[in-house]
Amino acid sequence: ETGVTQTPRHLVMGMTNKKSLKCEQHLGHNAMYWYKQSAKKPLELMFVYNFKEQTENNSVPSRFSPECPNSSHLFLHLHTLQPEDSALYLCASSQVAGGYEQYFGPGTRLTVT
Amino acid sequence: SQQGEEDPQALSIQEGENATMNCSYKTSINNLQWYRQNSGRGLVHLILIRSNEREKHSGRLRVTLDTSKKSSSLLITASRAADTASYFCATDGGAGSYQLTFGKGTKLSVIP
Numbered sequence: 001e002t003g004v005t006q007t008p009r010h011l012v013m014g015m016t017n018k019k020s021l022k023c024e025q026h027l028g029h030n031a032m033y034w035y036k037q038s039a040k041k042p043l044e045l046m047f048v049y050n051f052k053e054q055t056e057n058n059s060v061p062s063r064f065s066p067e068c069p070n071s072s073h074l075f076l077h078l079h080t081l082q083p084e085d086s087a088l089y090l091c092a093s094s095q096v097a098g099g100y101e102q103y104f105g106p107g108t109r110l111t112v113t
Numbered sequence: 114s115q116q117g118e119e120d121p122q123a124l125s126i127q128e129g130e131n132a133t134m135n136c137s138y139k140t141s142i143n144n145l146q147w148y149r150q151n152s153g154r155g156l157v158h159l160i161l162i163r164s165n166e167r168e169k170h171s172g173r174l175r176v177t178l179d180t181s182k183k184s185s186s187l188l189i190t191a192s193r194a195a196d197t198a199s200y201f202c203a204t205d206g207g208a209g210s211y212q213l214t215f216g217k218g219t220k221l222s223v224i225p
Contacts, residue, residue: 004155033212043201043215044199055211067150099143099205099213104155 006105023091052095169192
């Protein structure tokens with residue numbers, strides 16, 4: 001479980017706040033992913049980075065802004081979120097982007113008030 | 114669009130029994146994967162089966178794949194209370210796809 005770390009583990013923020021989620025992988029992988037997991041919905045892929053380049057943006061609202069400064073770090077910047085954005089946000093990594101096995105972090109439980 | 118769908122949505126069994134979960138998908142794939150998630154935590158990769166494979170084993174896990182029916186099954190033998198978790202199948206989108214698509218999962222409860 002220490003291969004992919006996420007901070008913070010829990011976050012409560014108001015709708016006018018700005019916060020960032022951080023993900024770090026220690027596996028030497030070249031692809032990183034952000035997923036959103038809401039109750040009673042399938043895991044939703046938000047962003048994919050392959051060799052630091054964004055390859056997928058699945059129609060995610062602009063209030064979510066990803067940043068990938070290098071292959072080991074991934075951020076998700078949050079601003080002016082809505083209550084329906086409350087969810088578990090999961091980061092994952094894989095050798096390269098595609099159908100390879102993914103290694104997940106423990107997630108950040110986000111509550112928007 | 115949702116690719117994998119697991120069935121049943123929830124399953125409750127006694128410790129020692131076998132648990133079978135099914136997954137159906139819609140488009141062609143290179144491989145299919147199964148993951149486990151304990152409540153409120155990250156997913157853990159269990160097994161990957163390629164489109165040219167029909168069956169794969171890993172410890173107490175057995176996965177089958179039928180590409181003609183676009184379906185897969187995960188069998189957990191001699192279940193333990195520690196197997197209580199949600200189980201997800203994930204499919205790639207075939208050649209050139211950068212992502213996996215996950216189903217809604219099967220919630221397995223193993224009663225001691």
